Amino acid sequence: MAMKHLDLLKKAGFTLGVLLVFILGQQLAVPGVGPGGTHALTDSTLLRLYSLTTGGQVARPTLLSLGLGPFMLAMLSWQAFAAMDLPFVSRWSDRRRGRxxxxxxxxxxxxxxxVTAFYLRFDLVPTRLFGVNVSLPLVVLLLVAGGLVVAALATANIGHGLGGALILIVPNLILSLPQEFRAGFGRSLQDWSWPLFAAAVVLGLVVVLVSLRFNRAVLHLPVERATLLSTYGESDLTLPALPAGVLPYLFAAALLATPREIVLVFHQANSPVGSFIVNQLTFTRWPGIALYALLIIGLTYLLGLISVAPDRLARGLQESGDYLLNVFPGADTEKLLMQRFKQLNFVATGWLLLVMVLPLVVGMLWAPAANLSLVFTNLALLIAVFTKVAEQIVALWRRRDYRLFTE
Incomplete structure (x- = not known):
């Protein structure tokens, strides 16, 4: 049995090793940062939310505090650039794209x-080199090196492990769940009674179950392969039920927190515009909730469009001589794919708004409910990662069970 599923055991062991290195790296404090650095980072709403969903560390500055953020942003930027479909990009080698x-x-x-060093600037212990205080550039250098280590771990796990890059955010998401429930966007856990706590658990289970269905659901579009003249010439083109994947979960909250952070950094909180941003564009005020919803809608559409790319799908079908059943190749195929994408995106957007925004709306009437926004977001992210891991495990488990002929 062990030999039969050796590939699965190797990948599982590799992922456990990657997670161990990542967790240990987040225990190594950055040299030269005083004890006040912890408070400096946790006081930043932007860093706290961004780190929460990208596996970062703001409880204290460590060598791997940046988490998966730089790697995910680089991947997203490259996908957006590749989606422009520039002719010269297709001629680039894999080595050049990797660079x-x-x-x-x-x-x-x-x-x-x-940004992290900016918040730590008052808590750095002076480190002198040839009489010059190099504490700030040294901290920046160590954090950048740590960010590249995390990127290397994520890349290695994509090729040799389970769960892809997002497996690195799992420990942080699990450990942060109790804290986010106790003191997220609303009031403390003291305001919760046991019946209300039980209701929150039930709602969390609903989020888990529905997330499971969404992450496994796909839309099948029958494809006719004209170049294969056999009964095996038919296949399906599949579109995911969540076209944007987990990216809106990762970045929407941090985007809403960014304007407020900028205002505070530049000490403009007393200006009319700055006062509105600081006091109203938050997760517990109607203008902030409305902007959060708009950000989720926009991110879901744009990132989903980049991921699905109906125009490239249609062109790829036409170039290979395949076509969707009862649909002309070219413009008609692209129009149909775009229509199906919009339908899927509409449902996906509705689900994201229910998970991420509805608790904030209820929180305007009863403040503790706002905490569930972060809790539900964490649960949805965890389910997305675990679903991918489960699919890989099943595929590896069954890979050696296939038979060319049945008896």
């Missing part, structure tokens, strides 16, 4: 490290 993505990861790691 570009590594360069983007380094750039985003540097930007995130600079």
């Amino acid at each position: 570009i993505q590594r360069g983007l990861t380094t750039l985003f790691a540097l930007l995130q490290a600079l």
